[in-house]
Amino acid sequence: MNMMQTISAPTPLIEISRLSKRYSRGETVVPIFDDLSLSIPCGRFVALMGPSGSGKTTLLNMLAGIDRPSGGMLSIDGERIDRYGEAALAGWRARTLGFIFQFYNLMPMLTAAQNVELPLLLQPMGASERRRRVETALDVVGLADRMKHRPRELSGGQQQRVAIARALVADPKLILADEPTGDLDRPSADRVLEILRLLSSELGKTIVMVTHDPVAARAADLTLHLEKGRFVDEAIAA
Amino acid sequence: MRMSTLVARNALRNPVRLVLMVACIAIAFLIFGVLSAVGAAFRMEDQPGAHERVMIVNRNGLQQTLPIAYLADIRQQPNVAAATPVRLAIAYWREPKDVLSAVMVDPAIYLTLSEDSAVVSAEDRARFVATRDGLLVGQALATRNGWKRGDLVTLQSLNDLRTDGTRSWSFRVAGIYRAAKPGGPELAVAGHYDYFNDALLTGRDRANWIMVQGRDVTANDAMARAIDASYANSAAATRTQSEAALGRAFLSQIGDVVLIIRLVVGAAFLVILCIVGNTLIFMVGERTREIGVLKTLGFSGGRVARIVVGEVALITLAGAAVGMSLALLIVTAVASATKDMLPGLAIGPTTLGIAALLAGGLVLLTGLLPVVKAARLDIVTALGRV
Numbered sequence: 001m002n003m004m005q006t007i008s009a010p011t012p013l014i015e016i017s018r019l020s021k022r023y024s025r026g027e028t029v030v031p032i033f034d035d036l037s038l039s040i041p042c043g044r045f046v047a048l049m050g051p052s053g054s055g056k057t058t059l060l061n062m063l064a065g066i067d068r069p070s071g072g073m074l075s076i077d078g079e080r081i082d083r084y085g086e087a088a089l090a091g092w093r094a095r096t097l098g099f100i101f102q103f104y105n106l107m108p109m110l111t112a113a114q115n116v117e118l119p120l121l122l123q124p125m126g127a128s129e130r131r132r133r134v135e136t137a138l139d140v141v142g143l144a145d146r147m148k149h150r151p152r153e154l155s156g157g158q159q160q161r162v163a164i165a166r167a168l169v170a171d172p173k174l175i176l177a178d179e180p181t182g183d184l185d186r187p188s189a190d191r192v193l194e195i196l197r198l199l200s201s202e203l204g205k206t207i208v209m210v211t212h213d214p215v216a217a218r219a220a221d222l223t224l225h226l227e228k229g230r231f232v233d234e235a236i237a238a
Numbered sequence: 239m240r241m242s243t244l245v246a247r248n249a250l251r252n253p254v255r256l257v258l259m260v261a262c263i264a265i266a267f268l269i270f271g272v273l274s275a276v277g278a279a280f281r282m283e284d285q286p287g288a289h290e291r292v293m294i295v296n297r298n299g300l301q302q303t304l305p306i307a308y309l310a311d312i313r314q315q316p317n318v319a320a321a322t323p324v325r326l327a328i329a330y331w332r333e334p335k336d337v338l339s340a341v342m343v344d345p346a347i348y349l350t351l352s353e354d355s356a357v358v359s360a361e362d363r364a365r366f367v368a369t370r371d372g373l374l375v376g377q378a379l380a381t382r383n384g385w386k387r388g389d390l391v392t393l394q395s396l397n398d399l400r401t402d403g404t405r406s407w408s409f410r411v412a413g414i415y416r417a418a419k420p421g422g423p424e425l426a427v428a429g430h431y432d433y434f435n436d437a438l439l440t441g442r443d444r445a446n447w448i449m450v451q452g453r454d455v456t457a458n459d460a461m462a463r464a465i466d467a468s469y470a471n472s473a474a475a476t477r478t479q480s481e482a483a484l485g486r487a488f489l490s491q492i493g494d495v496v497l498i499i500r501l502v503v504g505a506a507f508l509v510i511l512c513i514v515g516n517t518l519i520f521m522v523g524e525r526t527r528e529i530g531v532l533k534t535l536g537f538s539g540g541r542v543a544r545i546v547v548g549e550v551a552l553i554t555l556a557g558a559a560v561g562m563s564l565a566l567l568i569v570t571a572v573a574s575a576t577k578d579m580l581p582g583l584a585i586g587p588t589t590l591g592i593a594a595l596l597a598g599g600l601v602l603l604t605g606l607l608p609v610v611k612a613a614r615l616d617i618v619t620a621l622g623r624v
Binding site: 061064066067086087090091092093094095097099101105107108109110114117118119121122130166 | 239240241243244247248250251527528531532533534535536537538539540541617618621
């Protein structure tokens with residue numbers, strides 16, 4: 001069955017058609033999802049929910065170009081990334097994608113500013129321009145005064161905000177977040193969601209966030225529920 | 239921040255491990271540096287003229303001598319520019335424990351042949367050549383014994399007897415030489431062959447070797463073959479070879495030093511290769527998740543590989559630099575103490591070049607597996623590890 005989820009808007013950033021993913025374990029083929037279709041326009045903040053094993057993280061990984069579909073079409077910003085090789089995907093991620101992990105995944109030996117600067121090392125720009133962007137990104141997440149701090153000197157919430165600054169510093173069109181509030185207390189989680197909301201509404205970033213938390217999902221424009229590899233409903237946030 | 243900052247921060251994140259790895263590599267290069275310097279000194283690589291001068295010795299070994307009558311024939315060889323007999327006299331002055339090396343030579347020719355290793359003033363040259371009992375003394379030896387030009391010095395021979403039944407030869411200090419190379423040997427003496435020979439009771443008219451300077455260095459091999467062919471059927475057959483080759487032949491009497499050095503250095507590097515390689519693989523394994531994160535941010539496999547190679551190179555080159563610096567310090571310190579026994583003990587450009595090649599090879603070999611592992615790491619698998 002082809003379940004098409006479309007959010008009415010003129011220019012879709014993400015287009016998925018008849019996407020499938022299967023894993024082979026020995027002679028057994030385990031389907032994660034099959035015949036999945038979706039279209040998300042630019043500037044939307046979408047929450048992806050579902051029970052464990054529903055395929056939401058796998059879908060997120062495919063949107064990030066770090067996992068490959070078994071079949072179907074996957075286009076982001078007009079680029080058929082399902083056809084890209086590893087090197088092309090790396091280049092595409094560097095210029096199009098920002099990624100926020102559940103456990104922050106900051107480099108422990110680098111300062112907050114250096115962690116944020118990492119994606120800019122892949123961009124053709126000078127040191128002064130990189131510094132300006134890093135300062136701006138840390139300012140956006142409210143950590144301009146913590147630039148010299150190392151991850152171990154920051155709280156979990158602050159580390160996640162550094163990770164958000166890292167995801168947005170290269171000005172990507174798409175930001176993917178894998179349970180960004182899953183490891184945070186409520187006030188820190190609310191602060192992170194507020195920033196993500198801001199990135200979408202004020203800066204026009206398209207955000208896809210995997211979450212188990214209904215409160216977090218309410219920050220999004222739209223929540224998609226994935227169960228057993230299929231979208232079961234949709235809801236657009238008020 | 240530059241990519242090199244990332245490399246340096248990675249290398250410095252575990253200081254204890256870094257120090258141990260650098261120390262490990264440094265020890266290998268220290269062994270290499272010191273042993274190579276010793277090997278080069280044995281091969282006389284750094285001594286100018288060692289390859290150009292030709293030495294004629296008895297084919298049966300350095301303990302045997304040659305008749306001085308050969309000298310006139312050898313001087314007739316077309317490529318021979320100059321030739322001097324060298325009679326080795328092991329002697330002492332005052333205390334038997336202060337043994338010194340004395341060579342009895344044709345003074346004028348010896349001065350010419352030794353120009354590359356000993357510096358002698360024109361006055362001293364003339365005085366040494368003109369004085370039948372004249373002695374040319376190394377500056378260090380003269381300073382140590384308080385000898386001045388004109389002093390009468392009596393040397394006691396350990397091996398040779400005079401016709402008067404004594405072992406005493408009196409010489410007059412005619413000149414003082416300085417080593418051409420700073421720190422070079424200055425503890426030997428040279429006297430007139432005729433003066434020494436005329437007083438000998440036994441072993442007269444013999445030379446331990448004949449030192450020859452060829453007119454054309456490229457013709458030395460042909461000259462050597464011609465000389466050896468001339469005496470092939472005589473009672474004292476000759477072996478003619480370069481001074482450097484003679485040094486090697488001498489050492490071969492106590493064992494193949496170069497082979498021993500190569501084996502020790504090879505074993506040291508093999509052990510280091512295993513230790514460092516294993517540690518680097520472990521290090522990359524430890525950072526699997528971080529590599530996955532870098533790749534998610536857009537770092538390609540090649541770029542991640544370059545970061546790992548950079549780290550391996552940084553650690554290896556630091557170890558090599560520390561090891562070779564220590565080797566230089568040790569060799570310099572030892573060289574001044576052993577300059578007479580082992581002249582030319584130094585770490586030369588050849589050894590430094592080989593060290594650089596070894597460091598490069600070590601980076602390639604130890605870095606190969608970790609780099610391939612990092613470059614090919616699947617992101618989903620990497621991020622799945624905590």
